[in-house]
Amino acid sequence: MDWLARIFPNVVTMPEDFLIATGQTLYMVLVTAIISGILGLIIGITLVVTAPGKLLENHLIYNLLDKLVNLFRSIPFVILLAIISPLTRLIVGTSIGTTAAIVPLIIGVIPFYARQVQNVLLDVDGGIIEAAQSVGASPMSIILHVYLHESTAELIRASVVTLISVINLTAMAGAIGGGGLGNLAIIIGYDRFENDVIFVALLIILAMVFLIQLIGDKLAKAVDHS
Amino acid sequence: MHEPIINLKDIDVEFKQNQKVFKAVQQVSLQVEPGDIYGIVGYSGAGKSTLVRVINRLQEPSSGEVWVNGQNMLQLSKLELRNARKKIGMIFQHFNLMNQRTIADNVAFPLKSSGLSKDHINQKVQRLLELVELSDKAQAYPNQLSGGQKQRVAIARALANDPEILISDEATSALDPKTTASILALLKNLNQKLQLTVVLITHEMEAVKEICNKVAVMENGRIIERGSLLDIFSQPTQALTKDFINTATQIDQAIEKIKLQDLKLNPNRKLMHLEYVGQNTEAPLITELYRQFSVVSNILYGNMEILQATPLGNLIVVMEGASDNLASAINYCKNQGILINEVNLTEAI
Numbered sequence A: 001m002d003w004l005a006r007i008f009p010n011v012v013t014m015p016e017d018f019l020i021a022t023g024q025t026l027y028m029v030l031v032t033a034i035i036s037g038i039l040g041l042i043i044g045i046t047l048v049v050t051a052p053g054k055l056l057e058n059h060l061i062y063n064l065l066d067k068l069v070n071l072f073r074s075i076p077f078v079i080l081l082a083i084i085s086p087l088t089r090l091i092v093g094t095s096i097g098t099t100a101a102i103v104p105l106i107i108g109v110i111p112f113y114a115r116q117v118q119n120v121l122l123d124v125d126g127g128i129i130e131a132a133q134s135v136g137a138s139p140m141s142i143i144l145h146v147y148l149h150e151s152t153a154e155l156i157r158a159s160v161v162t163l164i165s166v167i168n169l170t171a172m173a174g175a176i177g178g179g180g181l182g183n184l185a186i187i188i189g190y191d192r193f194e195n196d197v198i199f200v201a202l203l204i205i206l207a208m209v210f211l212i213q214l215i216g217d218k219l220a221k222a223v224d225h226s
Numbered sequence B: 001m002h003e004p005i006i007n008l009k010d011i012d013v014e015f016k017q018n019q020k021v022f023k024a025v026q027q028v029s030l031q032v033e034p035g036d037i038y039g040i041v042g043y044s045g046a047g048k049s050t051l052v053r054v055i056n057r058l059q060e061p062s063s064g065e066v067w068v069n070g071q072n073m074l075q076l077s078k079l080e081l082r083n084a085r086k087k088i089g090m091i092f093q094h095f096n097l098m099n100q101r102t103i104a105d106n107v108a109f110p111l112k113s114s115g116l117s118k119d120h121i122n123q124k125v126q127r128l129l130e131l132v133e134l135s136d137k138a139q140a141y142p143n144q145l146s147g148g149q150k151q152r153v154a155i156a157r158a159l160a161n162d163p164e165i166l167i168s169d170e171a172t173s174a175l176d177p178k179t180t181a182s183i184l185a186l187l188k189n190l191n192q193k194l195q196l197t198v199v200l201i202t203h204e205m206e207a208v209k210e211i212c213n214k215v216a217v218m219e220n221g222r223i224i225e226r227g228s229l230l231d232i233f234s235q236p237t238q239a240l241t242k243d244f245i246n247t248a249t250q251i252d253q254a255i256e257k258i259k260l261q262d263l264k265l266n267p268n269r270k271l272m273h274l275e276y277v278g279q280n281t282e283a284p285l286i287t288e289l290y291r292q293f294s295v296v297s298n299i300l301y302g303n304m305e306i307l308q309a310t311p312l313g314n315l316i317v318v319m320e321g322a323s324d325n326l327a328s329a330i331n332y333c334k335n336q337g338i339l340i341n342e343v344n345l346t347e348a349i
């Protein structure tokens, strides 16, 4: 094990920190993915079906959501972190720490995922929707059994893109004491010039990204019959 | 005269496009009786799809009344409308099957809210697939099927809720002639076997000739001519209708070819177009013309169709004789109930 200590002199002294940081990153990614995933999906679907000429056309809801999504998508994440801190304090009681970092993450990711979902669902052939309407299917049934069912593979692909960007953002959330691998790399690796820490943190993040991409691609392929 | 199963009254459909109002359908009334195979022909943009989509309210009319099966479609609640739609099947040019579902699942989809048990649904799907001769493809996905097979699946799906009406919007336009013929034969078969009323939109008069008993011709959002298949084919009044019919009987192509020949026409040698309906046949006529008026007729093109069990003939002949005799011969034809016109070679008939 000597060579390990030689290449990673600082890493070997702090395996526990790595374990904790990885856990924190996974925690942030998971919670953000679940909450933003559900809300983003709902907003994305709503954008598609309330659009002019669509199933549940509603100008008010469509325009409101469309503008909100645009607004939040154009705020850079670092700035969002700052301006959202009062809200964060309101929700989780503190504006620093891992759980606190999740609030801006969720708010940043929802509009991103909602747009992805919207684009995926817009690709469902309008003729297929029309055929479903012509056999008397209800709007709910069309959303669940046509829109979502027809685009499952593409939704998985969009989710992979979103998940990877969530991992990216957790690193940034580290800046407000969010913890996680990004935080570890900056606070210890960068600030103390312990390059091996940066390197290993990066390796773990890369491994996560590759794994998600791999599983996502396999899954998407498995469910796609087109 | 039956109660119409579909009754459209004074339908207008307007689309607003950047401040401008475009009338896609104008003042159209249409009655379809039970058991009809009603053809609606017209060129692209005539408003055919817009009109038939009004029947199941996939398109809301701007004004007018829509009655289907004695139900006022425009006064139904959302739920009632969905139930009414189950009784109006529809098939499309691009099939519109769900790519991520098996053929069996596609056909089962309309039965999701039917309250039938899983077993019952499976049985019904099997029966429907047998009806369209695709039982062996139940577990395949749409992308593994040919165009004709996809349309058969779409027909099975459209029939899942035992509709009384089937609307076919250019269902054969993406298919080759042989496949088209088989789909048309299937529709005809369903019409007879299930007493299915069919509304068939197409721009191919061939298809109409094949299976329809009635036709409406649409242009610029209006129905410009309508009637029984035989009437429309034997006595078209509108230029557009003649255009469609000529395409169907290939008279246009025949005249194009005839134009290329040097026919040496003169007042004693005329090129005539004869149309006859019913029992007339050409052979005795030509003999008669010679026997009675010494007019020699040379057939350049002949076409006979059986429409709804009635023969409908088209002849293009060069008639030669003394001008008096020619005039008498033409009169004789008219008295026999034959539509006879001189072909003007400088313009299309």
Ligand SMILES: Nc1ncnc2c1ncn2[C@@H]1O[C@H](COP(=O)(O)OP(=O)(O)OP(=O)(O)O)[C@@H](O)[C@H]1O
Binding pocket: B015, B016, B017, B022, B024, B042, B043, B044, B045, B046, B047, B048, B049, B050, B051, B203
């Ligand atoms: N949703 C819409 N908004 C605006 N204009 C429309 C809409 N749907 C149809 N139109 C217009 O209405 C007219 C009639 O269209 P329609 O699709 O009914 O024609 P069609 O006879 O079915 O033609 P085709 O043979 O090409 O299918 C066209 O000029 C079309 O551009």
Ligand SMILES: [Mg+2]
Binding pocket: B048, B049, B050, B169, B170
């Ligand atoms: Mg059309």
